Amino acid sequence: MKPAVCALVCICLGSIWTSAVSQPVDSSATNDIQKLSRRYAESTIASDISKIMDSMVQKNFVKFLLNQREKKSVPTMAGDPDYSIFNDLLKKEFMMLVHSKGDAFKNQ
Template identity: 75%
Template sequence: MKAAVFALVLICLGSSWTCAESQPLGSSSTNDMPKFSRRYAESTIASDMSKIVDSMVQKNFVNYLLNQREKKSEPTMADDSDTRIFNDLLKKEFVMWVQSKANAFKNQ
């Protein structure tokens, strides 16, 4: 996509350079209106291409930020194993508590 946009820019710039070289700067002729419309069309194309490139840059930046956010939110393996050990200890402690309450209830 970037290569296509770059090629389009080069083509537009090349055509504007050849048009500028074809007539001297100081010459005034009766066909000034077509020159003006050609320049307007070329600047419109350049403006549209600029908007497209800007939107591509914005999308790439947003994707970069999202990727950075995902990298920060991924847990590490050490944190995962610590959490698993903690959960196992809590489960064992809870089971022991329930059993002690059940034994106390049976003895009453």
């Protein structure tokens, strides 16, 4: 997207530069009109570039928000010390249950 914007700017500035070089110098009224049209063209280009840059910033912001949402949806309990204690207790309880079922099976 950025190379396209740069190419657009170069093309527009090139056309403005060639029109500025080929200005007639015979009358001040025509010169004023050309300067005014040149300013209008430059402001139009600046406005278009501004709109393009705003849309790029908006798209980047939406991507940022979506990435943050994805990061929040990933469970982060692995780094929690309470999680490891809870996990250890569950393992011990499960092992006790398995051993008690095994002992009950042997006694039959």
